[in-house]
Amino acid sequence: MVSRPPTESQLVEQxxxxxxAAYEELVRAHQGIAFRIAYLVxxxxxxAEDAAQEGxxxxxxxxxxxxxxAPFRPWLxxxxxxxxxxxxxxxxRRAALALRAGEEGxxxxxxxxPEGIVLAGEERGQLLEAVNGLREEERLVIACRYFLxxxxxxxxxxxxxxxxxVKSRTSRALAHLREGLGEAHG
Amino acid sequence: xxxxxxxxxxxxxHVEFPPTPDLASGVRRRLAERRRIWWQRxxxxxxxxxxxxxxxxxxxxxxxxxxxxxxxxxxxxITRVEKLPPAPAVGNLDLGRxxxxxxxxxxxxxxxxxxxxRVGAPDLVSFSAAIPGGKITLLxxxxxxxxxxxxxxxxxxxxxxxxxxxAKVELLQVDGSRGAWVGGSHVLVYRxxxxxxxxxxxxxxxxxLLWQRGEVTLRLEGDFSKQEALRIARSAR
Numbered sequence: 224m225v226s227r228p229p230t231e232s233q234l235v236e237q238x239x240x241x242x243x244a245a246y247e248e249l250v251r252a253h254q255g256i257a258f259r260i261a262y263l264v265x266x267x268x269x270x271a272e273d274a275a276q277e278g279x280x281x282x283x284x285x286x287x288x289x290x291x292x293a294p295f296r297p298w299l300x301x302x303x304x305x306x307x308x309x310x311x312x313x314x315x316r317r318a319a320l321a322l323r324a325g326e327e328g329x330x331x332x333x334x335x336x337p338e339g340i341v342l343a344g345e346e347r348g349q350l351l352e353a354v355n356g357l358r359e360e361e362r363l364v365i366a367c368r369y370f371l372x373x374x375x376x377x378x379x380x381x382x383x384x385x386x387x388x389v390k391s392r393t394s395r396a397l398a399h400l401r402e403g404l405g406e407a408h409g
Numbered sequence: 410x411x412x413x414x415x416x417x418x419x420x421x422x423h424v425e426f427p428p429t430p431d432l433a434s435g436v437r438r439r440l441a442e443r444r445r446i447w448w449q450r451x452x453x454x455x456x457x458x459x460x461x462x463x464x465x466x467x468x469x470x471x472x473x474x475x476x477x478x479x480x481x482x483x484x485x486x487i488t489r490v491e492k493l494p495p496a497p498a499v500g501n502l503d504l505g506r507x508x509x510x511x512x513x514x515x516x517x518x519x520x521x522x523x524x525x526x527r528v529g530a531p532d533l534v535s536f537s538a539a540i541p542g543g544k545i546t547l548l549x550x551x552x553x554x555x556x557x558x559x560x561x562x563x564x565x566x567x568x569x570x571x572x573x574x575x576a577k578v579e580l581l582q583v584d585g586s587r588g589a590w591v592g593g594s595h596v597l598v599y600r601x602x603x604x605x606x607x608x609x610x611x612x613x614x615x616x617x618l619l620w621q622r623g624e625v626t627l628r629l630e631g632d633f634s635k636q637e638a639l640r641i642a643r644s645a646r
Binding site for chain 1: 413414416417418419420421423424425426427429430431432433435436437439440443515516517518538541542543624
């Protein structure tokens with residue numbers, strides 16, 4: 224009989240009891256998304272690495288306050304994003320992070336999306352430029368929802384706002400994008 | 410509407426993020442460090458209290474004690490203690506991971522590197538993620554025969570320094586910011602960016618120049634004259 228790997232809630236429970244090895248598994252499972260969020264918010268990769276690490280440490284220390292049975296990821300992302308925001312604030316105003324797109328899909332094997340839409344390089348560049356031109360709060364909501372594919376709930380936790388605000392901000396951002404693109408994607 | 414939605418999702422698959430570093434080992438180190446600090450904190454406070462008590466009891470001329478024991482460097486206090494906690498030998502010291510100077514500058518955009526004549530490029534650069542924001546150590550010479558050691562990190566301010574009775578401490582200015590010149594071993598107690606109190610022991614038995622530039626605390630250790638140390642410190646860019 225093959226033993227089943229522990230579920231996330233089992234790992235959380237073990238970590239809560241002081242099992243650092245269990246917590247390390249949780250770190251490995253979520254470090255990709257945590258780092259990307261920190262990168263989006265903090266604006267550079269060194270600060271992002273620091274913020275994500277510290278976020279994981281703070282989450283570990285706060286596990287006692289974590290509500291049993293609740294989803295772990297949004298809770299964690301909220302802590303990490305907070306760390307990243309603090310770093311950005313203490314670094315003062317800085318030019319916003321400009322996202323770049325590569326030729327290949329970032330997931331590696333550029334499989335076409337199930338919806339079958341494929342943008343030409345030029346269109347992609349225009350769209351990305353329009354996203355980079357958005358106000359920071361709108362750019363972040365687009366990046367969370369579409370680039371990192373977070374749920375509305377997770378986006379709300381990450382940005383520290385209510386789910387309703389995520390909805391309204393997203394539709395405002397989409398309207399601005401449409402304006403910026405001259406209705407090309409209307 | 411639907412088309413823009415899909416286009417954004419498709420774009421998302423092409424957006425480039427830097428590769429995710431291995432966070433797990435850094436998290437493990439920080440958790441261990443946190444345990445160590447919590448354990449040591451009472452010790453540091455006890456030492457500081459002991460230092461004050463000894464300072465009060467010893468027959469040092471009162472005026473001199475006042476100056477030496479309560480030198481303020483951006484809120485730092487200098488406290489004399491009878492005996493310092495043992496310092497690990499440099500060769501055994503965990504300086505962190507060896508990296509290139511270019512990598513150090515990328516990880517710590519705030520890093521200052523001396524460009525004084527006869528100093529040259531550091532022979533060893535290391536990065537330790539044990540404290541928030543990281544700590545960079547630049548070493549000239551070899552691990553066994555250190556000529557110069559420069560430690561830099563972003564701490565709020567150093568809040569306390571413990572020095573041995575024989576140590577000389579002098580307040581001075583380095584490029585307009587306050588600093589201290591210490592002859593003898595010392596322990597630096599400071600508050601990191603998350604408000605945690607940390608402790609750092611000097612690595613060399615020589616002299617130390619300690620100063621702060623903006624958010625960055627710099628500590629230069631070596632067997633040099635004060636003028637030489639200041640010359641190196643002022644050349645840091």
